[in-house]
């Protein structure tokens with residue numbers, strides 16, 4: 001009998017990370033896989049992952065389609081240690097194409 005796994009995340013965005021991890025853990029014999037995430041950004045989902053066994057999806061908050069930082073979430077390793085969730089302005093992460 002396989003073990004039950006709870007994958008804890010800060011954010012589920014496209015779903016690619018969780019999708020790959022579920023496939024890997026299932027191959028390793030997990031009998032149930034749950035996902036527990038602080039933030040969930042369904043507007044950006046491209047990978048529709050399937051939980052395993054009696055696995056559940058637990059989410060703290062639904063996040064609108066903003067670039068959020070803080071509480072462990074970064075932009076190029078910046079802002080990760082902010083003690084709050086911040087929304088990054090687009091001009092901070094969009095490349096300047098004028099040059």
Ligand SMILES: O=P(O)(O)OC[C@H]1O[C@H](OP(=O)(O)OP(=O)(O)O)[C@H](O)[C@@H]1O
Nearest residue numbers: 009010011012013014015016017018074
């Ligand atoms: O749903 P997805 O689009 O796959 O994105 C979610 C993943 O992205 C972030 O990690 P990231 O790869 O930025 O690395 P980090 O944990 O070092 O910040 C976050 O911690 C999740 O693991």
